[in-house]
Amino acid sequence: MISLSRRSRFETRSNLSKIRAVPALSVMAGSMLTALPFIANAPLMPPFGLMLFLAWRLLQREIWHPWAGVALGLFDDMWSKQPPGTAMLLWSVAQTLIAAGDQRALWRDYWQDWVISSVLVAFVLSASLGIANLTGGHTHWLVIVPQIIVSILLQPLVMRLCGFLDQWRFT
Amino acid sequence: MAPQTSRRPGFSRRAQFSLFIGYIVAVLGALVGALLIVTAHFDPEGHNAVRAFLGDLASPFSSAGRAAVRGVAGVGDSVGAYINAGAKNRAMQTELQAARTQLIAGENAIHENARLRGLLKLAQTETGPVVAARLISSSGSNSRRYAMIDKGVLQGVVSGEPVRSVDGLVGQVVQTGAISAQVLLITDTGNVVPVRRATDDLTGLSTGNGDGLLTIHALVAGVSPFKPHDILVTSGAGGLYPPGIPVAVVISIGREGAIARPLADPEQLDFALIERPFVAPLPTPTTITAKVKKKKPKVDE
Numbered sequence: 001m002i003s004l005s006r007r008s009r010f011e012t013r014s015n016l017s018k019i020r021a022v023p024a025l026s027v028m029a030g031s032m033l034t035a036l037p038f039i040a041n042a043p044l045m046p047p048f049g050l051m052l053f054l055a056w057r058l059l060q061r062e063i064w065h066p067w068a069g070v071a072l073g074l075f076d077d078m079w080s081k082q083p084p085g086t087a088m089l090l091w092s093v094a095q096t097l098i099a100a101g102d103q104r105a106l107w108r109d110y111w112q113d114w115v116i117s118s119v120l121v122a123f124v125l126s127a128s129l130g131i132a133n134l135t136g137g138h139t140h141w142l143v144i145v146p147q148i149i150v151s152i153l154l155q156p157l158v159m160r161l162c163g164f165l166d167q168w169r170f171t
Numbered sequence: 172m173a174p175q176t177s178r179r180p181g182f183s184r185r186a187q188f189s190l191f192i193g194y195i196v197a198v199l200g201a202l203v204g205a206l207l208i209v210t211a212h213f214d215p216e217g218h219n220a221v222r223a224f225l226g227d228l229a230s231p232f233s234s235a236g237r238a239a240v241r242g243v244a245g246v247g248d249s250v251g252a253y254i255n256a257g258a259k260n261r262a263m264q265t266e267l268q269a270a271r272t273q274l275i276a277g278e279n280a281i282h283e284n285a286r287l288r289g290l291l292k293l294a295q296t297e298t299g300p301v302v303a304a305r306l307i308s309s310s311g312s313n314s315r316r317y318a319m320i321d322k323g324v325l326q327g328v329v330s331g332e333p334v335r336s337v338d339g340l341v342g343q344v345v346q347t348g349a350i351s352a353q354v355l356l357i358t359d360t361g362n363v364v365p366v367r368r369a370t371d372d373l374t375g376l377s378t379g380n381g382d383g384l385l386t387i388h389a390l391v392a393g394v395s396p397f398k399p400h401d402i403l404v405t406s407g408a409g410g411l412y413p414p415g416i417p418v419a420v421v422i423s424i425g426r427e428g429a430i431a432r433p434l435a436d437p438e439q440l441d442f443a444l445i446e447r448p449f450v451a452p453l454p455t456p457t458t459i460t461a462k463v464k465k466k467k468p469k470v471d472e
Contacts, residue, residue, distance in 0.1 A: 032232065034308070034310070034311045034312050034313075035229060035232055035233045035308045036308070036311075042381070042382040042383045043310070043311070043312060043313055043314050043381070044311070045311035045312040046312065047312045048312075065193050065197075066190075066193040066194045066196070066197040067193055067194075067196040067197040067200055069197065069200075069201070070196070070197055070200025070201060070203075070204065071200070073200075073204065074200075074204075077225065078225045078226075078228055078229050079229055080310065080312055080313050081226075081309075081310035081313050081315065081317045081319075081353065082310075082313055082315075083207065083208055083211040083218065083222070084207050084218070084221050084222055084225055085203065085204035085205065085206065085207025085208045085211075086204070086208060087204075088200055088201065088203065088204030088207070089201050089204035089205050089208065090204075092197055092200065092201040092204070093201070095197075128313070128314065129314040131208055131211075132313065132314045132315045133314070133360075134208070134211065134212055135211045135212065135215075135218075135315075136361040137314065137315050137359060137360045137361040137381070138360040138361060138378075139314045139315070139360045139381040140360075140380075140381065143314060143380070143381040143382050144314055147312070
């Protein structure tokens with residue numbers, strides 16, 4: 001019974017497109033959260049697009065094409081108001097770093113995933129700050145520390161959301 | 172979990188080739204990203220064109236989101252208004268009576284104002300706002316403080332124009348797309364506003380801290396002469412920001428200068444007015460020495 005339903009599941013086109021589209025669409029939705037109609041006084045909103053991007057990658061090894069960081073990063077740049085190209089570059093770098101780590105590591109579990117994503121989120125946010133300052137700002141690094149902490153604390157929730165979406169896309 | 176890799180495509184030439192192309196695209200894309208960042212430094216105009224294009228693509232979504240939020244909030248208001256219609260009608264009748272008398276008093280004040288201005292020979296330098304726009308989104312996850320407005324070049328918004336609200340100064344238009352524009356808020360660390368104390372002519376420069384507050388650097392040496400609860404308005408020095416717009420209120424004295432909170436809170440803000448850049452009148456010979464001391468406001472990039 002199960003094998004029968006599974007076969008029919010992969011034969012229908014709509015389900016296949018759902019399986020393929022859900023990860024990318026969820027990351028894009030995360031990037032668009034910054035376009036919500038709130039005018040923020042301080043950088044406090046976590047980079048949900050990046051967090052989802054990393055969580056999917058850590059959950060499923062081969063979920064992204066090698067160029068996914070570039071494409072999804074470009075989309076993120078549309079909304080984040082960073083100098084365009086920031087996320088294109090940094091997301092690709094983050095993706096490459098995870099791949100390099102995976103080649104060396106024998107195993108990793110939930111705690112390692114959390115540490116990896118925390119380090120990468122902190123890295124990308126700090127580098128984004130540097131790039132933003134390159135184009136005329138003089139923001140001190142301490143200003144983004146609360147944002148980094150909030151992001152790290154929310155990462156398990158994002159990973160749980162990814163796990164839920166991963167199950168849902170196959171139904 | 173042991174890492175199992177199936178990235179190795181096996182002996183299929185086609186699979187090997189498409190994987191190889193994928194990596195090439197990834198590396199090229201990352202390089203294009205790096206190049207775009209570098210152009211931000213060396214070719215701000217070209218970079219701003221890319222930014223404006225991306226902003227135009229994003230603005231309809233933000234506008235729609237804003238409208239949806241207002242729509243949901245509006246439903247409750249309309250239901251409440253229907254229930255309270257009778258009581259509201261009576262209240263409005265009395266209000267109208269009061270307003271009529273106030274209108275006459277107001278007209279009187281306008282005449283008196285014009286007469287006094289004539290007496291002081293003050294030139295009416297203020298020009299009307301170019302356009303009223305709605306702030307639709309901001310850089311919530313970014314260290315720079317930008318807000319997007321839903322008006323662009325097509326509605327007559329030009330880069331460099333000051334933006335204010337009823338409460339006070341908001342910022343400056345830094346880049347315009349066809350139907351959207353980016354406003355650099357005064358709380359951004361790259362935005363410098365020449366200010367003076369409202370009660371006297373003590374001048375200073377205000378820069379953003381990036382966390383919603385401003386630092387006011389006094390133009391006199393020594394301990395900051397500003398005190399808590401001082402109201403700061405734009406001085407108009409160097410042009411761009413018209414003089415007399417409320418900017419901030421000092422809340423404490425920090426190490427590098429006075430810490431102030433902006434009067435126009437962007438979080439509460441809905442509409443903003445975009446005005447023509449203020450052109451400072453040419454100084455008469457006696458005031459030249461005084462003007463030299465004041466720095467020009469830094470225009471972003």
